[in-house]
Amino acid sequence: MARKEFRRQLKKEVEQWQQEGFISEELYQQIADRYEFQNLTTSSQVFSTILYCLGGILIGIAVITFVAANWQYLNRIQRVLLLITWLITINSLGFHLWQRTNNYRRLGQGLLLIGGISLGAVIALIAQTFNLSGEPFGLFLIWGIGVIAMGASLQFQTLTMLGLILLGIGYSGYRFNWRQEFNLIGLSMPVLSILLLSLSYWLESKAVFVLVVLLWIESIFELLSQINRPLCWIVPALILWGYNDTLKLDRLGSYLSAKTMQPIARFLSLLVGAIGLYRYSFWFVWNQEISTESIDYWYYEELYFGLMLGIAIYVLVSQLFLVRNDIMTKIYLGIMTIFTAFALLNFDPLFNVFIVNCLLAIFSIGLIRLGIEKGERRNFWFGIILLCLQIISRTFEYDAGLLLKAFTFALCGIAILSLGIWFERYLQNLSREVNP
Amino acid sequence: MKLSYWRFLIPLAFQITIVASVALVPLSIVLTGKTVILRTTAFDPYELLRGYSQVLNYEFNLLENLKKLPGGKELEGNREFYLIFVAPKNTNSVPPLPWQPIEIVYTLPQNLPPDRVAIKGKLIGGYIADYGIEKIYIPETEREQINQAVNEANRKQEGAVEVKVGRSGQAILRSLWIGSSRYEF
Numbered sequence: 001m002a003r004k005e006f007r008r009q010l011k012k013e014v015e016q017w018q019q020e021g022f023i024s025e026e027l028y029q030q031i032a033d034r035y036e037f038q039n040l041t042t043s044s045q046v047f048s049t050i051l052y053c054l055g056g057i058l059i060g061i062a063v064i065t066f067v068a069a070n071w072q073y074l075n076r077i078q079r080v081l082l083l084i085t086w087l088i089t090i091n092s093l094g095f096h097l098w099q100r101t102n103n104y105r106r107l108g109q110g111l112l113l114i115g116g117i118s119l120g121a122v123i124a125l126i127a128q129t130f131n132l133s134g135e136p137f138g139l140f141l142i143w144g145i146g147v148i149a150m151g152a153s154l155q156f157q158t159l160t161m162l163g164l165i166l167l168g169i170g171y172s173g174y175r176f177n178w179r180q181e182f183n184l185i186g187l188s189m190p191v192l193s194i195l196l197l198s199l200s201y202w203l204e205s206k207a208v209f210v211l212v213v214l215l216w217i218e219s220i221f222e223l224l225s226q227i228n229r230p231l232c233w234i235v236p237a238l239i240l241w242g243y244n245d246t247l248k249l250d251r252l253g254s255y256l257s258a259k260t261m262q263p264i265a266r267f268l269s270l271l272v273g274a275i276g277l278y279r280y281s282f283w284f285v286w287n288q289e290i291s292t293e294s295i296d297y298w299y300y301e302e303l304y305f306g307l308m309l310g311i312a313i314y315v316l317v318s319q320l321f322l323v324r325n326d327i328m329t330k331i332y333l334g335i336m337t338i339f340t341a342f343a344l345l346n347f348d349p350l351f352n353v354f355i356v357n358c359l360l361a362i363f364s365i366g367l368i369r370l371g372i373e374k375g376e377r378r379n380f381w382f383g384i385i386l387l388c389l390q391i392i393s394r395t396f397e398y399d400a401g402l403l404l405k406a407f408t409f410a411l412c413g414i415a416i417l418s419l420g421i422w423f424e425r426y427l428q429n430l431s432r433e434v435n436p
Numbered sequence: 437m438k439l440s441y442w443r444f445l446i447p448l449a450f451q452i453t454i455v456a457s458v459a460l461v462p463l464s465i466v467l468t469g470k471t472v473i474l475r476t477t478a479f480d481p482y483e484l485l486r487g488y489s490q491v492l493n494y495e496f497n498l499l500e501n502l503k504k505l506p507g508g509k510e511l512e513g514n515r516e517f518y519l520i521f522v523a524p525k526n527t528n529s530v531p532p533l534p535w536q537p538i539e540i541v542y543t544l545p546q547n548l549p550p551d552r553v554a555i556k557g558k559l560i561g562g563y564i565a566d567y568g569i570e571k572i573y574i575p576e577t578e579r580e581q582i583n584q585a586v587n588e589a590n591r592k593q594e595g596a597v598e599v600k601v602g603r604s605g606q607a608i609l610r611s612l613w614i615g616s617s618r619y620e621f
Contacts, residue, residue: 072575087448087451088452092448099438099439100438119451119454122455123455127458130462130466131569131573132462133568133569142454145454
């Protein structure tokens with residue numbers, strides 16, 4: 001649809017043409033239909049919209065204040081009914097304005113978001129009404145699920161993301177809760193997060209995909225951190241690298257999805273792998289003892305853990321030996337294999353640190369190479385920053401003299417500047433060669 | 437393209453179910469539960485200044501007091517248990533007399549006599565027990581009044597709460613007794 005100003009101008013012109021007899025009534029109607037003149041707001045309409053909104057907000061505030069003033073005189077049943085009524089009203093109004101009107105769609109979406117936030121407030125107020133004491137993570141988990149249900153059903157990306165963030169907050173609370181309370185949503189998160197992946201295809205949203213993957217990575221952490229810390233990084237990195245939604249469903253060539261998430265999954269894999277390598281390039285991290293006490297897992301958790309390990313090994317083997325891939329993938333997976341070996345074998349920490357530092361350096365140089373080879377800005381800068389971070393971290397970790405620190409900083413700065421300038425110029429040349 | 441109303445109504449119904457399920461259990465306990473009076477040892481004086489909620493303490497929060505009861509020896513870690521209370525002889529006095537804890541069991545007791553009730557508790561980190569009735573929300577307008585009454589009750593050691601106990605052992609706070617005056621929330 002053309003811009004509003006243009007349509008407004010066009011409407012004025014076309015009306016004049018019709019009056020002057022340039023165009024017929026029929027043609028006028030056709031143009032009016034094509035440019036949806038009846039949906040155009042005039043300035044007086046905009047003014048009245050603002051007035052309606054202002055009035056609505058004032059009435060809303062009045063209702064909330066009135067309820068707050070009389071809250072303690074209401075009995076418990078009345079309070080619950082009032083809260084549910086509020087929830088229904090705000091959501092219905094939002095949905096109606098969003099879907100059934102043309103000028104108030106934004107307002108409707110805003111109201112639906114307020115409705116999503118209200119759900120948590122309503123649950124919290126009910127808990128307060130009954131003097132229920134409990135950890136806040138339970139509230140966040142159930143709240144997130146409720147909001148995701150609404151967002152997914154309406155295919156409303158922002159609302160779904162709000163729900164996923166709430167779920168993430170709740171899950172973090174559940175993981176770090178020292179009371180170890182039972183919570184079904186928290187316990188089933190490893191499986192739930194995989195089921196939620198379908199949301200990113202339903203909504204065709206990369207942001208949703210990233211949020212769900214982060215949730216899944218956290219659940220892997222919850223499962224693996226007690227067994228072997230480095231594996232927490234390696235397993236998600238490998239599985240994400242093998243994530244493949246570009247498979248063709250049948251020979252006619254219909255894809256599993258219109259918008260493939262594979263590139264973003266691979267980028268996340270590199271990110272997770274880089275963070276893991278960087279973390280274990282520090283000596284003190286290896287020195288923290290890895291607890292080997294027996295953990296009482298739920299049966300399903302053991303099963304899940306085995307499955308994830310199996311998939312990770314499958315990805316490793318298939319990408320290394322079975323698939324004819326470019327050499328960079330093999331180097332990346334080779335780095336991960338060596339990292340895994342050193343994570344599992346009990347060598348001297350000092351030796352481990354040396355090896356992981358070598359791996360990290362190869363990893364960042366590989367990224368830089370990849371960036372130059374394919375002219376990808378993201379990989380190039382990712383590698384450069386990682387390499388500099390590594391050098392600076394090592395200088396600080398091993399307590400070098402001030403002079404050496406200054407020297408290292410200067411060297412990294414010069415390297416970033418010179419390489420960066422060279423790379424950007426190289427990219428320009430590359431694009432000039434492609435489109436002369 | 438317009439979304440059909442069903443796409444909106446089904447998740448809305450789901451959200452309302454969530455809200456109702458949070459409210460339903462405590463509501464049914466408040467309506468049908470057994471009224472029990474419990475003595476509070478001290479009101480936490482700091483929480484009161486901080487906000488609208490107030491932390492309550494009971495003698496049976498402390499592990500050392502629970503260990504003295506029959507069945508208390510096995511209490512450790514993060515274990516869940518049921519504390520059995522017995523009603524006072526005289527139930528009509530004002531202020532009402534508190535119920536006394538007499539025994540600890542580890543499965544929900546069936547067929548308790550009418551003068552006894554089981555309240556579910558959980559030992560946390562192996563040193564303190566939690567019954568879900570340790571926090572009370574106070575309406576803003578009554579704060580000053582309750583503040584003074586609580587200070588007096590702390591001096592005389594005569595604070596008590598009235599709770600409703602459901603069949604599952606869950607307790608819901610109903611009101612606060614300070615001396616012979618009752619504050620309902």
